[in-house]
Amino acid sequence: MTSIAGNTTEIRPFAVEVPEEKLTDLRRRITVTQWPEKETVSDQSQGVPLDMMQHLARYWATEYDWRRFEKALSALPHFITEIDGLDIHFVHVRSQYDDALPIVINHGWPGSIIEQLKLTDRLVNPTAHGGSAADAFHVVIPSMPGYGFSGKPTTTGWGPERMASAWAQLMTRLGYTRYVAQGGDWGAFVVDQMGLQAPEGLLAIHTNMPATVPADVNDAAQAGQAPPPGLSAEERRAYDQLIRTFGQVEYALYMAARPQTLYGIADSPVGLAAWLLDHNDADGQPAAAVVEALSRTTSVTGELTRDEVLDNITLYWLTNTGVSASRLYWEYKGGFFNAKGVTIPVAVTVFPSEQYQAPRSWTERAYPNLIHYNQVDKGGHFAAWEQPQLFAEELRTAFRSLR
Numbered sequence: 001m002t003s004i005a006g007n008t009t010e011i012r013p014f015a016v017e018v019p020e021e022k023l024t025d026l027r028r029r030i031t032v033t034q035w036p037e038k039e040t041v042s043d044q045s046q047g048v049p050l051d052m053m054q055h056l057a058r059y060w061a062t063e064y065d066w067r068r069f070e071k072a073l074s075a076l077p078h079f080i081t082e083i084d085g086l087d088i089h090f091v092h093v094r095s096q097y098d099d100a101l102p103i104v105i106n107h108g109w110p111g112s113i114i115e116q117l118k119l120t121d122r123l124v125n126p127t128a129h130g131g132s133a134a135d136a137f138h139v140v141i142p143s144m145p146g147y148g149f150s151g152k153p154t155t156t157g158w159g160p161e162r163m164a165s166a167w168a169q170l171m172t173r174l175g176y177t178r179y180v181a182q183g184g185d186w187g188a189f190v191v192d193q194m195g196l197q198a199p200e201g202l203l204a205i206h207t208n209m210p211a212t213v214p215a216d217v218n219d220a221a222q223a224g225q226a227p228p229p230g231l232s233a234e235e236r237r238a239y240d241q242l243i244r245t246f247g248q249v250e251y252a253l254y255m256a257a258r259p260q261t262l263y264g265i266a267d268s269p270v271g272l273a274a275w276l277l278d279h280n281d282a283d284g285q286p287a288a289a290v291v292e293a294l295s296r297t298t299s300v301t302g303e304l305t306r307d308e309v310l311d312n313i314t315l316y317w318l319t320n321t322g323v324s325a326s327r328l329y330w331e332y333k334g335g336f337f338n339a340k341g342v343t344i345p346v347a348v349t350v351f352p353s354e355q356y357q358a359p360r361s362w363t364e365r366a367y368p369n370l371i372h373y374n375q376v377d378k379g380g381h382f383a384a385w386e387q388p389q390l391f392a393e394e395l396r397t398a399f400r401s402l403r
Contacts, residue, residue: 009081009082009173011079011081011173011174012081013078013079014080015074016073016149018066018070022318023066026314026318027060027061030061030269031061033269035050035054036050038050038051048277048278048286052291052294053274053277056273056294056306057273059310060273064307064310064314065307066311066314066318068307072117076117077091077092081173083169083170083173084162084165084169086153086158087150087151088142088145088151088166089142089150090113090142090143091113091117091120091141092140092174093120093124093139094124094138095124095125095137096124096125097133097136100124100138101136101137101138101178101179101180101399101403102140102171102176102179102180103137103138103139103179103182103395103399104140104142104171104180104181105119105139105140105141105187105384106142106144106163106167106181106182106183106191107141107143107147107184107185107186108183108184108185108187108188109185109186109325109328109329110276110277110279110312110316111185111312111382111385112143112147112316113142114315115312115384116141116384116385118384118388119388119392119395120139120141122388122389123392124136124138126396129389130393131396134400135400138176140171140174142166142170144163144186144190144325144328146158146324147324147325148315148319148321152324153324153327156331157331158328159328159331159332159333160186160192160328160332161193163193164190164191164194164196164197165197165199168194168197171201172199172201177201178203179201179202179203180205180402181194181205182207182395183205183206183207183208184209184382184383185209188207188208188210188211189332189334191206191207192205193340195340195343195344195346196340196342198343203345203402204347204398204402205344205345205346205347206347206348206394206395206398207346207347207348208349208351209354209381210366210367211335211337211339211340212337212339212348212362212365212366212367213338214338214339214365215339216228217235217239217242218337218338221242221243222246224243224246232361234360234361235362237357237359238356238357241357245280248285251275252329255327255330256332259323259327259329260323262326265322265323265326266320266322269313269317272313272316272317272322273313276312276313277309277313281353281355281381282354282356282381283353283380287380287381289353289380289381289382293305293308301389302388304382304386308385337355339365339366340366345369345402346367346371347370347372347399348370348374349372349376349391349394349398350374350375351379351383351387352376352379352380353379353381354383355381357375360373371402374394374397376390378390379391
């Protein structure tokens with residue numbers, strides 16, 4: 001994994017080249033895993049089941065092919081540039097259509113730029129995927145600090161607010177004077193902060209994990225109390241979903257409190273895999289979409305597959321970013337789903353298996369300059385990864401009025 005050195009503001013080419021000895025060591029470590037005993041329950045309430053992890057580990061050690069993915073990853077243009085003292089890695093794919101709309105797309109945890117890669121051609125080459133030339137985007141996908149091929153912060157302060165400022169600098173450095181931003185999971189926090197900072201050139205944001213929850217509802221849900229009076233049926237459903245979600249965030253609470261203690265995920269591939277898998281969506285913990293993917297070997301329509309899940313986990317292992325990525329939870333001191341006060345144009349897509357389904361009533365209050373709101377019929381927390389075609393169509397529609 002190499003880049004060409006230059007001055008601090010220079011944009012340098014970056015190549016993904018993993019030494020074979022790293023892959024050999026990975027397979028060896030998986031093979032010698034010291035396993036715990038089987039869980040004492042018949043469901044997943046104690047964590048990722050032993051059978052699931054052993055089955056995945058056997059495949060990972062004996063059949064999984066990183067070089068297949070590395071070849072696909074290397075087919076994209078990768079770059080590094082220094083922003084605010086830290087090397088930032090990003091993929092930058094320009095459309096053949098010069099008047100395409102630039103977009104910076106933000107990933108989250110336990111993801112990486114891998115979450116968004118299936119979007120790339122659908123956005124830059126829309127005519128090949130059911131769109132028109134007028135729908136084209138120039139696509140920028142940065143790796144968050146401490147994630148993937150970006151630098152790892154050695155001091156505190158790299159939270160969503162600083163990332164928002166960094167992405168604005170990145171888009172300016174790339175020569176984009178007008179652009180839009182998109183994010184889910186932690187990326188949703190970043191684009192909300194971009195909206196609050198409102199840098200020159202940012203036209204609008206799109207979020208698939210909107211922060212819309214009113215203060216009284218948020219406080220009650222955090223405390224596990226009865227809902228405030230007067231909620232509509234849709235708002236009450238969202239409240240119940242928030243109660244469920246806040247009961248499934250033990251991993252987040254631990255990373256927010258003690259990320260440095262997670263030495264095990266830097267030393268054991270299986271430990272890392274289990275930690276990254278134990279994320280929730282609306283249908284389960286581990287996330288139902290990910291569990292389903294572990295038994296899906298191929299997908300002609302873009303659904304998440306076993307190899308794609310392992311591509312992401314393997315990237316974390318090869319870059320040793322399990323702990324550095326976890327520190328983002330420690331850095332952030334704000335609320336998760338509460339309205340942030342964004343007043344620039346905002347587009348929202350609500351996916352049915354997201355942590356909660358933001359009602360239109362809350363969304364219109366949280367984002368008074370709402371230019372697009374749509375509840376779609378499939379997809380969840382990892383929406384771009386799970387439903388890339390639907391996601392791309394949403395982005396085309398969401399930003400069409402700004403072209």
